Amino acid sequence: MASGGVHIPIDDEYTNGREVGEDDDDHYSYSSGRTVATTSTMYRHENGRTYHAYRGMSTAEYWQPNDSKQNNAEAILHHICLMTLEDRLYLAPIGSSPRRILDVGTGTGIWATDMADKFANAQVIGTDLSPVPPGMQPDNVTFEVDDCCSAWVYPENHFDFVHIRGLFGSIADWPKFYKEAYRHLRPGGHIEQIEWSVHVRSADGTLSPSSVLAQWPQTFVHAGRLTGKTFEIAENMAGLIREAGFVEVVEKRFKWPVGPWSSDPKLKEIGKWNLLSWEEGMEGWVMAAYTRVLGWSYQQVQEWLIEVRKALRDRRRHVYHEVRLVYARKPS
Template sequence: MAQPQQPDNKNAAEPTSSVPVTESFDKETTLNKDNTLPQPASTKRKLAARDSSPDLNGTSIDRSSSPRAGRPSFSTEGGGSGFSSFVDVSESRVFTPSTSVPSLVDSVRPSGLSMTQRPGAAYDGQDRDNVGNGDEDENDALEEHAATAQAEEGSIIIDSDDVGTDDGYGSDTATNASTSLAESVRDYIYENGRRYHKFREGHYNFPNDDVEQQREDMKHAMVKMLCGQQLFFAPIGNRPQHILDIGTGTGIWAIEMGDLLPSANVLGVDLSPIQPDWVPPNVRFMVDDVESPWLHPRNHFDYVHSRHTVMGIKNWPRLMRRALEHIRPGGWFEMQEVHHFPISTNNTMGPDHPISQYWTLINQGLNNLGVKHFHAVANSGLSNMMRECGFVNVTERVLQIPIGTWPKNKVLKTVGLYWRTILLDGIQAIALGPLTRGCGWSPTEVEMFLIEVRKAYKDNSPLLHMPLHIIYGQKPLDYP
């Protein structure tokens, strides 16, 4: 019998199934004369549909002021959700631009850099020739390859000229959440100036307002930059039929997967109906709690994906068992989780450092609120849970995310700049719930504490980084 093709991953375990592996193919993109990414025809159709769409009162929406102005209407009725309790927010929709961060896109692709397609990387389907500027293209490509290699090997080269304090980040004050569209069709709660989900109130202890959504989209762009534009690492093949995205948030990952794999049905599930209104026709979203019983048929999904949920899931082993039951034999479950406890490359950050104290208190507050797996991602904790639940061919890759601009590699320097921005922009959002709900602090006490934490994040001298753990496992072909 012919052996299945293996993924282009030197660390991946050999799958036992005959699941086809995503193949690498070379498709290159030429930048416009103004050094911007070319706009494919599909995006132009999305923009036209978005700009002409009516709001909930039948009037035209001016979306120029906010990239996340469009929001889905939703119903409390609908059958066959697949979960025990749900709100299906999917309608018949046309394409719209996925929620992107233009500044990040410009930073990822310098002038003249060709983009070569990788497994799991988004591609618009158009062939382009005459790419690049010779040596500059080659140098940029080598720089990008070196960035991912250094991040995975934990051998990030230091830029000795950029290890001091960066005072150019901006204001120390927190940004107020902007007013969202059509508030009357949502059921939210407001606490300490931030907006939280109402469905299964208190299950997720972080806000879902527009400011947080933009931060989550920036986080998505940063992770893609670190991972060489890959959306996934599990060898799921090129024709999966049913994909589930757990904790989909703004839906940006699900939307890009729908664009990448148009033959697949992509379902994104979250506690909040904050996804865009206009999405690919093969993508839909559902409001539900994935820690409730799943009502999907057994052996239904080809691939289940979860990212940035370690601070929200209360019972990881139970979730993994449910995923195993509802993934088809030979299918894959992948988690991409950051261990939110910074590591100092030069061992200069002790337990009394403001950033150490910050994350220790966040862990304590979440633990008091029932989220007890904050450190499970470290020391192969989630990998071991996956094996114990019955998954095979479990593989774990770890990429280091620098905090700040101390790396010498220009891609990692950009990653570090944006990761620090993401952490600073979310410093209040992450702290308010765990510290006020879990530790009994007042909002004023939280704000006073955050002053020193903000200052500490701007200091490059500890050479901080956080590990991103990419873990995936396969359901056995002979699973009963």
């Protein structure tokens, strides 16, 4: 079952205002209280950013940095997800008392920590290639450094809920990944995944095929083909989850404007935060993929990002990208 997004109304007053320029940076500044310090012995340094160094694996295994700048971007994305889901951490019907919850690719651990706060009697585990430094986490959440592409070490039929968010471009064998999730969920347990499409779309035909933002997804798709790790899992995860044996598969689709150009109050607020997310996160999204896989230089990446930022700040461009959430149940 699928649920589609609605048409995005456009705020003409915003569109006809002055273009957002370099002097507006302070308006979009953001400082998260959840930033964490890097541990130099655990991370690798490349192009001014830090990346995981799990078990001596090549940094090509995962493309996103794990430094404080990217952690700020992750906090912004978490906030946008909460706005999108109307302050809910998930949509799957997991009941009021799940006992064991697994958050795969936990990142900063913000979702797992919030779930541990919500379900004080549950055991919550967050796994990632990079460590989550100790903080003010509840006692019922544990963070483990692990590779979700390897065999899962947990008992079969163990978890009530497996949660995945933002792993596009990170998994080479998605069918195998979903089979692992299926095997380790108890009968009747749920899986939920939320991913955002790399494809930027126009709400009113203002995005020409030759524009910078139209070219943006092409580089990701190409990098995914070269590495064997697709960046288009958002478009395919519902079918793959169903093929893994899950039932009652539900897909929800949302639209995230890039910029506050919509006249719809909720979408305007999401768009404002999403533009901030791009501003804060885009260097981390592209640096590794472009330099390691596509052979770009650091300077070429920075010049490209200048063009992308300029396009994003053009009030005449009403662009958005789709976000999909899928949840499903393991048969009882």
